[in-house]
Amino acid sequence: MKVVTGVVGNDIHVVANRLIDLSLQARGYEVFNLGVNTYLEEFFDAVIETGADILLISSLNGEAEGWGREVPRLKAKYKKLDDIIMMIGGNLVVGTGNAEDIIPRYKGYGFDIVCHQVDLNTGLDSLEEMLKERNLK
Amino acid sequence: MSQIESPDDNIAKDKQEKLLIDVGSTYFKLSNKTNIEQHFRDFNKSILDDLTHKCGQEIERFDKKDIHICSSANGGLSTLIIGVTHSFSLKYATNIAFNSGINIIDTILFQNIEEYSVPSDLIDVVIIVGGINSSSDNFSESLYRYLNNLTYSNVVFVGSELDVPTIKANIENVVVLPNIIDDRLHIVEDSLKAYLTNLYQQDIEGKEDIKDLYNITDNQIFSTPYVVNKTLPFIHTKYPVVNPFVLLDIGGATTDIHYSKDLVDENIVTNNEYDRLVFKKLGVYKSKQSLIFAAKNNEFVYELLMHLKVTENIFEEQSNKATKVLMQLAIFLVLCKISHYKKAYVNLKLLSVNSFVLTGGITKVLTVEEIENIVSFFYKKILNSEHNPVTVLDNNYDIWTLGAEGKERCQ
Numbered sequence A: 001m002k003v004v005t006g007v008v009g010n011d012i013h014v015v016a017n018r019l020i021d022l023s024l025q026a027r028g029y030e031v032f033n034l035g036v037n038t039y040l041e042e043f044f045d046a047v048i049e050t051g052a053d054i055l056l057i058s059s060l061n062g063e064a065e066g067w068g069r070e071v072p073r074l075k076a077k078y079k080k081l082d083d084i085i086m087m088i089g090g091n092l093v094v095g096t097g098n099a100e101d102i103i104p105r106y107k108g109y110g111f112d113i114v115c116h117q118v119d120l121n122t123g124l125d126s127l128e129e130m131l132k133e134r135n136l137k
Numbered sequence B: 001m002s003q004i005e006s007p008d009d010n011i012a013k014d015k016q017e018k019l020l021i022d023v024g025s026t027y028f029k030l031s032n033k034t035n036i037e038q039h040f041r042d043f044n045k046s047i048l049d050d051l052t053h054k055c056g057q058e059i060e061r062f063d064k065k066d067i068h069i070c071s072s073a074n075g076g077l078s079t080l081i082i083g084v085t086h087s088f089s090l091k092y093a094t095n096i097a098f099n100s101g102i103n104i105i106d107t108i109l110f111q112n113i114e115e116y117s118v119p120s121d122l123i124d125v126v127i128i129v130g131g132i133n134s135s136s137d138n139f140s141e142s143l144y145r146y147l148n149n150l151t152y153s154n155v156v157f158v159g160s161e162l163d164v165p166t167i168k169a170n171i172e173n174v175v176v177l178p179n180i181i182d183d184r185l186h187i188v189e190d191s192l193k194a195y196l197t198n199l200y201q202q203d204i205e206g207k208e209d210i211k212d213l214y215n216i217t218d219n220q221i222f223s224t225p226y227v228v229n230k231t232l233p234f235i236h237t238k239y240p241v242v243n244p245f246v247l248l249d250i251g252g253a254t255t256d257i258h259y260s261k262d263l264v265d266e267n268i269v270t271n272n273e274y275d276r277l278v279f280k281k282l283g284v285y286k287s288k289q290s291l292i293f294a295a296k297n298n299e300f301v302y303e304l305l306m307h308l309k310v311t312e313n314i315f316e317e318q319s320n321k322a323t324k325v326l327m328q329l330a331i332f333l334v335l336c337k338i339s340h341y342k343k344a345y346v347n348l349k350l351l352s353v354n355s356f357v358l359t360g361g362i363t364k365v366l367t368v369e370e371i372e373n374i375v376s377f378f379y380k381k382i383l384n385s386e387h388n389p390v391t392v393l394d395n396n397y398d399i400w401t402l403g404a405e406g407k408e409r410c411q
């Protein structure tokens, strides 16, 4: 299964990105890592070029909200993105925030799995569950 | 390979001296070891007749094997690119086309192909690209319908391997080359670049006017931008140019830009240190009308004219002053087009530029001060900055000479 991943916007926090790449590979995914500093259009374009099934976006520095809001408008421009599973994690707001507010908001933006300050392995386990639910694995 | 040069050696037929000829859309120039001459072209004559009429004696002095010609006179090849995304397939193919000296008529995002109008001009080569090798079904019927309505001479596919059988079954005479996108989404340029460069060669050889020139040279005729691009890594041997720099070649019909890779944030990883970009229909002779049109549509141009102490009427004039103003406008428009002020194929980090190098006919018309005047107007007005890069005028055509010599040494 193919996954496109990277860190959105002007964010340069790279450590999580490397760990995500390794963890996904260890779990048997084929990973396309766009690295830090990646814009939304590049994420979607990479999904198209690779034929990926999953898009996993990280955000650490507090920019996520602005980009999240852009997702519905941009995604609507694409004709071949309807089936992808979208996942976002890291620090999804400035400060600590409250997961009960954050999760529904990001689901509203179109994300299927939202992991605000959630440990990576926990997050990837919920991805596996979703794949099973959807009979994709 | 080093050559031993003796300064007082002026016997042309000896092994060392070469005659270099550059044929442009408006001028041609000749350069030997000591001298450069430049002539306005006479469009009532073929290029060869014009050359032999004006410089016959000089040409006579040389063996065919010592004459090297490059040309930008045939306008170059045109391409239309069809790709599946802006960030990868279209961007990579555009980059390769520009660096091969090809002019891009349009780029088409495949998913919306039905919304694009079909250009009526004959397209020299259509490039189709999309998907890494493990992705499939990147294209469908709408591609073939579009191609049916398009007139083109060549079509090349450089997308996913898995799509090759369908593409071959549906597009007659399609040339298939290795994918230009690798499995890590990086660019792979070599085979498409070689293909386009060869096509350019064949095109030159097919054009009567240029074909004639093989009567006076035994060497392959190259495209001028290709030669210039090869020179850029050595430019500092001729001028105190500080990297990163932008080279502007404002010609009669088109404007060519070569720039240091450091000036873009692109994720394109290539071996080239310098990339090229072309603005068709931006020139001061053949494309004068479209230049004026572009100028009138630029919101800052009236301020610029005021700054130059002239009015719009200058566009109707035929004078040295008018030519100067047109060239200054061309510089300004080009800077706008490559800045973040306009969203384009590339936006260069103009605040990091250390030098602007100008080559071509413009160096005979404008002084360094006149160019700097425009450049600083641009930085102040558009970028709100006092940044002031150094202007270098290649007024002896050293860049082209260096490139043509270098090319000849490589052979």
Ligand code: B12
Binding pocket: A010, A011, A012, A013, A014, A015, A016, A019, A056, A057, A058, A059, A060, A061, A062, A063, A087, A088, A089, A090, A091, A092, A093, A094, A095, A096, A115, A117, A118, A119, A120, A121, A122, A123, A124
């Ligand atoms: C190192 C660091 C930096 C370095 C980064 C070096 C580099 N190139 O990587 C430098 C000094 C450059 C830096 C700069 C900044 N930083 Co900083 N930085 C940190 C720091 C201390 C550690 C980050 C780290 O590497 N952690 C280790 C990795 C493994 O953990 P992680 O990043 O949290 O990732 C884990 C999880 O979040 C999760 N995860 C991540 N993505 C995803 C995705 C999914 C789907 C899932 C399931 C899980 C998941 O998995 C990872 C492993 O468990 C954190 C504070 C902290 N202790 O976390 C601040 C922190 C991230 N930085 C912060 C800020 C504000 C900045 C700056 C804006 C500071 C400034 N004012 O200039 C800049 C921003 C620069 C930029 N353009 O992005 C804030 C962000 C605050 C927020 N979101 O509200 C933090 C949290 C500090 C703080 N408490 O204020 N920073």
